[in-house]
Amino acid sequence: MLEQTVEIINKLGLHARAAGKLIETTSKFSSDITIEKEGRNVDGKSIMAMMMLAAAKGTTIKIKVNGEDEEKAMNEIIALINNRFGEDE
Template sequence: MIDTTVDVINKLGLHARASGKLIEVTTKFKSKIQIGKGEKLVDAKNILSLLMLGAGKGTTLRLVIDGPDEEKALSEVLALFAAKFYEAD
C-alpha cells in the first residue's frame, strides 16, 4: 500500500475537466485508488466524489493506492498532477 501526498498546482484546481482526466488515468488500474484531505478519502475513480473535494490550487491531497499495479498507478497520477492536467496556464 502506498500512502503519500500530491499538491494541486494547476490554476483551476481539481475542476470538472481535470477530474475527468484523473478518472481516465485511475480507471486503467486494478488497484484501489483513494484521494482526499486528511482522513476524508474518496474513490479516485468516481467523478462526483472528486468534484465534492473542492480541491483548489494549492491544496495538498492525500493519495492512497493499494493493489497489484499500485506503483504504476502512483507514477501516472503524479505525472498528471505535475503536468497540471495538460491545461494551458
C-alpha cells in the first residue's frame, strides 16, 4: 500500500471538472484508491464522493493506493494534481 499527501493547488479546487478528470484517471487502475481529507476517507473512483470532499485550493489530501498497479496509479494521480488538473491559472 502506498500513501502520499498532496496539496490541491488549482484555483477552483476539486470542483466538478477536476473531480471528473481525477475519476477518469483513477478508474484506469485495478488498485483500490482512497482519498482522505481531515480524517474522512472516500472512494477514489466515485465522482460523488470526490465532490462531497469539497477540497478547495490549499486543502491537503492523503491518497492511498493498494493493488498490483499502485505505483503507476499513484504517479499519475500526483502528476494530475500537480499539473492543476490541466487548468490554466
